[in-house]
Amino acid sequence: MLLYGLDFLVFVGIFGIVALSLNLEFGFAGIANFGKVAFFLIGAYTYALLSKIGIPFPLCLIAGALTSALFGLLISLPALRLRTDYLAIAILAFGEILRLIVKSESWIAGGDWGTSVAPAISIAGASHHVGVLVNIGLVYFCLLICFVIAQLLANSPYGRVVRAIREDEIAAEALGKDRAKYKAQILMIGSAMVGVAGGLYVQYLHYVLPDMFVPMITFTVWIMVLLGGPGNNWGALLGAGLVELFKYGTNLAKPILPLDPINLQYILFGVLIILVLFYRPQGLLKESPIKTKALELVRYGKGVVNNKAGK
Amino acid sequence: MEEALLRISEVSKHFGGVYAVNAVDMEVKEGGIWGLVGPNGSGKTTLFNTILGLYKPDHGTVYFNGKCISNLAPHDIYAEGLVNAFQLPRLFYQMTVLDNMLVAARGHQGDRLVNSLFLRKGWQEQEKGLIDEAIEILEFVELGKWAFSPAGELSGGQRKLLEVARGLMAKPRLLLLDEPAAGINPALGKTIFQKLKDFSGNGTTFFIVEHRLEILFEFAKWVYVMYRGRVVTQGEPHDVADAPAFYQAYLGGG
Numbered sequence: 001m002l003l004y005g006l007d008f009l010v011f012v013g014i015f016g017i018v019a020l021s022l023n024l025e026f027g028f029a030g031i032a033n034f035g036k037v038a039f040f041l042i043g044a045y046t047y048a049l050l051s052k053i054g055i056p057f058p059l060c061l062i063a064g065a066l067t068s069a070l071f072g073l074l075i076s077l078p079a080l081r082l083r084t085d086y087l088a089i090a091i092l093a094f095g096e097i098l099r100l101i102v103k104s105e106s107w108i109a110g111g112d113w114g115t116s117v118a119p120a121i122s123i124a125g126a127s128h129h130v131g132v133l134v135n136i137g138l139v140y141f142c143l144l145i146c147f148v149i150a151q152l153l154a155n156s157p158y159g160r161v162v163r164a165i166r167e168d169e170i171a172a173e174a175l176g177k178d179r180a181k182y183k184a185q186i187l188m189i190g191s192a193m194v195g196v197a198g199g200l201y202v203q204y205l206h207y208v209l210p211d212m213f214v215p216m217i218t219f220t221v222w223i224m225v226l227l228g229g230p231g232n233n234w235g236a237l238l239g240a241g242l243v244e245l246f247k248y249g250t251n252l253a254k255p256i257l258p259l260d261p262i263n264l265q266y267i268l269f270g271v272l273i274i275l276v277l278f279y280r281p282q283g284l285l286k287e288s289p290i291k292t293k294a295l296e297l298v299r300y301g302k303g304v305v306n307n308k309a310g311k
Numbered sequence: 312m313e314e315a316l317l318r319i320s321e322v323s324k325h326f327g328g329v330y331a332v333n334a335v336d337m338e339v340k341e342g343g344i345w346g347l348v349g350p351n352g353s354g355k356t357t358l359f360n361t362i363l364g365l366y367k368p369d370h371g372t373v374y375f376n377g378k379c380i381s382n383l384a385p386h387d388i389y390a391e392g393l394v395n396a397f398q399l400p401r402l403f404y405q406m407t408v409l410d411n412m413l414v415a416a417r418g419h420q421g422d423r424l425v426n427s428l429f430l431r432k433g434w435q436e437q438e439k440g441l442i443d444e445a446i447e448i449l450e451f452v453e454l455g456k457w458a459f460s461p462a463g464e465l466s467g468g469q470r471k472l473l474e475v476a477r478g479l480m481a482k483p484r485l486l487l488l489d490e491p492a493a494g495i496n497p498a499l500g501k502t503i504f505q506k507l508k509d510f511s512g513n514g515t516t517f518f519i520v521e522h523r524l525e526i527l528f529e530f531a532k533w534v535y536v537m538y539r540g541r542v543v544t545q546g547e548p549h550d551v552a553d554a555p556a557f558y559q560a561y562l563g564g565g
């Protein structure tokens with residue numbers, strides 16, 4: 001039972017990173033990335049292949065981030081030309097193509113059967129519990145870095161521009177903002193984050209195989225972000241926690257459930273997403289306002305430029 | 312010959328069979344308020360959008376400050392110092408009024424990715440200055456006390472004012488205003504024009520489309536009249552007001 005709880009924490013951490021990265025793309029920049037899992041896959045396979053040839057794990061993670069970011073950049077090029085909905089379908093297809101490639105090309109990493117991946121940190125003679133605890137440390141360290149980056153971006157003039165592009169890209173463009181550049185940067189950062197998560201994921205599970213990267217993963221992460229509240233980094237984490245809790249809950253309840261928990265999850269996820277979109281389109285937490293030191297100063301006293309400015 | 316700030320040469324733009332803008336020639340020289348009038352559907356907004364790079368002209372060239380800008384992206388045209396306030400406000404509705412203003416600010420160091428992550432000290436001071444400027448402009452369009460409200464909560468007239476204020480915040484050399492006084496009470500409309508005139512002393516030239524002719528004619532130093540995509544007459548306001556073409560445009564078009 002304790003192990004189950006620890007395992008849960010690892011997954012919340014890993015998917016917390018993925019949710020943060022989708023929130024950056026969708027919540028702040030308005031990019032409907034329906035191919036999230038593709039970048040997760042790229043990070044995972046990069047990690048698996050490099051660690052096989054003996055590269056130390058931090059480098060494997062970084063390489064996963066960079067490779068994924070590179071693909072993020074590549075996908076952003078048509079993204080500038082395509083309408084949002086077409087782009088969504090294009091990225092979705094991109095993810096499926098990647099999955100089918102690693103599935104059918106068995107020389108890459110064992111094809112359909114996948115391949116084993118060594119854990120990032122293995123301590124000789126340590127119990128399984130210790131192994132999971134070490135993973136919690138590693139995962140939450142990475143999560144912290146991603147969270148800090150996401151918060152810095154959200155609360156900066158850069159984040160303000162990105163949100164403006166989400167609100168009205170024509171107006172932002174007419175106010176001097178190169179939307180193509182900003183979107184490319186956001187897709188690169190978002191992809192880098194999910195790339196790290198992919199590496200963490202496979203080293204924790206000790207194996208990688210194509211069917212870990214089905215489109216359902218993308219939709220699960222979308223539910224996390226929509227439920228938690230797009231445009232709010234805490235919301236993304238909350239969403240990740242709740243969705244994972246729900247998954248673990250249904251798995252635990254397996255013996256008393258009338259149908260397979262996986263199928264049940266799919267059905268309930270569908271219902272959940274409809275309920276959220278209908279009754280709380282802004283998610284559980286509402287979008288966080290932009291906070292910079294200068295704005296705070298004006299808003300809350302000290303150095304008030306004009307007292308009428310406060311509401 | 313002194314090169315005009317904005318020179319539009321033989322510009323045409325059509326939508327299907329409709330010649331919204333048809334072989335238009337215009338010049339706007341540095342300084343003051345310049346007017347563009349014409350009945351509904353005469354092509355004023357289409358001309359502005361073409362100048363801004365939002366539409367590519369089907370024919371002709373737009374020069375700004377002596378440079379051809381017809382093939383530049385809108386954000387590069389902003390960088391040249393040419394900015395616009397839309398006829399139908401295009402605000403960032405979920406963002407605060409003040410954040411709307413700050414997006415428009417020119418040369419904000421914090422707009423750059425690296426600076427947002429690693430060099431935050433650098434732009435914090437700059438942002439303080441920009442906020443002061445923004446609040447000052449907001450005060451002048453009577454939006455000061457709304458600074459921290461979402462733009463989506465503003466009334467129609469206030470949205471229009473914020474659209475204008477955002478244009479001013481961009482400190483352009485030439486600001487195109489598409490009906491700035493529409494939907495605003497007449498007294499405030501007039502005050503705004505008075506302020507714009509003051510602003511034009513600080514290096515911003517205004518090119519304004521306005522249906523409230525009595526206000527525009529009081530402040531403009533030169534007025535173009537468009538009708539069915541063409542410039543039918545131009546001149547100083549009192550001359551234009553007497554021109555037969557001006558009457559024909561308004562009576563004939565309606």
Ligand SMILES: Nc1ncnc2c1ncn2[C@@H]1O[C@H](COP(=O)(O)OP(=O)(O)OP(=O)(O)O)[C@@H](O)[C@H]1O
Pocket residue numbers: 326329330331349350351352353354355356357358398
């Ligand atoms: N995107 C478009 N697609 C098709 N036709 C358009 C488009 N935009 C404008 N038009 C047409 O072009 C003509 C000029 O329109 P435009 O909006 O430029 O006029 P305007 O002078 O700004 O009018 P108003 O005073 O009503 O704002 C009109 O006949 C209009 O119907």
Ligand SMILES: [Mg+2]
Pocket residue numbers: 355356357398489
């Ligand atoms: Mg118009």
